Amino acid sequence: MKTYSNFIEINSNKRFVRPCIKGTRIAVYDVLSWLSNGMTISNILDDFPEIKEEEVLACFAYSADMEHNVRVA
Numbered sequence: 001m002k003t004y005s006n007f008i009e010i011n012s013n014k015r016f017v018r019p020c021i022k023g024t025r026i027a028v029y030d031v032l033s034w035l036s037n038g039m040t041i042s043n044i045l046d047d048f049p050e051i052k053e054e055e056v057l058a059c060f061a062y063s064a065d066m067e068h069n070v071r072v073a
Helices: 002-006 028-036 041-047 053-068
Strands: 008-010 019-021
Touching: 002 053, 008 053, 019 028, 019 053, 028 041, 028 053, 041 053
Parallel strands: none
Antiparallel strands: 008 019
């Protein structure tokens, strides 16, 4: 899913320049943290009705792309 740019933005005036779901202050980090702590996508959508499943999946895609592009010296 290379189209995460449709859902993820980096705004210098929001959340200390962390990538966020567009139109929200919910950072990619927040979503991944919630999932790693046992929340399901369904739980997240119930708690944050302003976001959609495709935006949560875009957080995965963004994170995977960033990890893929990490260079180890």
